[in-house]
Amino acid sequence: MDAERPLNQPRYRRIVLKLSGEALSSRETGETIDGEILQTVAKEVKAVHEMGVEVGLVVGGGNIFRGLSGAEIRGVARTTGDYMGMLATIINGMAMMDCLEKLDVPVRVMSAIEMNKVAEPYILRRATRHLEKKRVVIFVGGTGNPYFSTDTTAALRASEIGAGAILKATKVDGIYDKDPMKHPDARKFEKLSFMDALKTRLKVMDATAFALCMDNHMPILVFNMNEPGAIKKAVSGEPIGTLVS
Numbered sequence: 001m002d003a004e005r006p007l008n009q010p011r012y013r014r015i016v017l018k019l020s021g022e023a024l025s026s027r028e029t030g031e032t033i034d035g036e037i038l039q040t041v042a043k044e045v046k047a048v049h050e051m052g053v054e055v056g057l058v059v060g061g062g063n064i065f066r067g068l069s070g071a072e073i074r075g076v077a078r079t080t081g082d083y084m085g086m087l088a089t090i091i092n093g094m095a096m097m098d099c100l101e102k103l104d105v106p107v108r109v110m111s112a113i114e115m116n117k118v119a120e121p122y123i124l125r126r127a128t129r130h131l132e133k134k135r136v137v138i139f140v141g142g143t144g145n146p147y148f149s150t151d152t153t154a155a156l157r158a159s160e161i162g163a164g165a166i167l168k169a170t171k172v173d174g175i176y177d178k179d180p181m182k183h184p185d186a187r188k189f190e191k192l193s194f195m196d197a198l199k200t201r202l203k204v205m206d207a208t209a210f211a212l213c214m215d216n217h218m219p220i221l222v223f224n225m226n227e228p229g230a231i232k233k234a235v236s237g238e239p240i241g242t243l244v245s
Contacts, residue, residue: 011237012164014054014131016139017045018154019169021060021092023225032063033095042099044231045136049105053235054131056161057138058154059096061088082146086113089150093140094118106135112144112153124160131161151209159216166218167234168205169225174242175202192244204244219245 019041026034049055065081065088076084090111097107108130111119119140120126130137139157142150151168158166172180173188177200180186189202194214197204204210204220213220221234223241233240 010048010051010053010235012053012235014056014161014163015048015165015167015235016056016058016154016158016161016163017167017169017231018151019057019059019225020150021063021066021088023063023169023171024059024092024095025063033092038095038099041225042096042103042105044225044229045100046103046105047229047232048235049134049136051232051235052134054134055136056127056131056157056163057093057096057136058150058157059089059092059138059140060150061085061092064088064091079146082142082148083113086140086142086144089142090115090119090140093138096138100136106133107138108135109138109140112139112141115141127157128161148208149206151205152212155205155209155212155216155218158218159212163218166213166220167231168220168222169231170222171224171226172222173224173227173240175204175222175244177202189242190239192242194244197244213244217245219243 024033024037025031026037045055045057065084093109097109100107109119110122110127112122114121122139127137139153142148142153143156154166175189175192176186178186204222221241221243223230223234230240
């Protein structure tokens with residue numbers, strides 16, 4: 001905990017939480033969007049929201065369609081596949097919105113691709129105003145451009161809204177020097193500098209997103225979303241995951 005920060009005060013006033021689309025799907029049932037996982041994530045977001053933290057949420061679309069693999073495996077042109085992936089993030093964002101609203105959390109969905117029937121268009125000042133009014137803002141539609149991942153969306157939106165950090169929720173409890181699933185002797189990093197992550201070629205985020213975070217001095221906290229209370233612990237500054245700064 002920071003010496004100058006009062007106890008029970010969150011470390012970050014405003015965050016962007018990055019969730020992969022795959023995190024919402026179930027391997028056991030094969031469900032594209034698993035209701036129980038959705039509920040669990042929504043409850044964690046609510047707990048952080050109740051701490052007074054302003055939450056922006058970026059969700060991927062890989063559980064429905066991934067642009068790059070669509071181009072490689074399904075024969076869809078890369079540009080078309082990327083737009084299909086962006087539409088998938090809108091579906092996930094709407095599911096998350098509905099789940100949060102049922103928990104009495106005020107939410108707005110803002111899309112980089114205009115779709116006025118289901119989401120507001122992304123306008124920076126409007127997004128900032130929603131956050132100031134303590135509404136959770138779900139950023140969907142990627143950046144609105146092909147060839148950019150939702151990692152890049154998270155880096156861009158976090159920089160634009162002046163977030164304190166990006167919280168990247170994954171299925172691993174941090175960053176390792178090699179794949180911990182394949183190598184039992186893999187060493188976990190508690191903290192990393194941007195330059196060290198680059199030198200050791202650790203894939204924290206894709207290159208574009210990582211460069212954007214480095215240029216804008218945007219910390220990235222990588223942690224395991226399956227650990228109960230993980231998001232709240234991350235926001236509170238408890239030792240969890242790996243911090244890249």
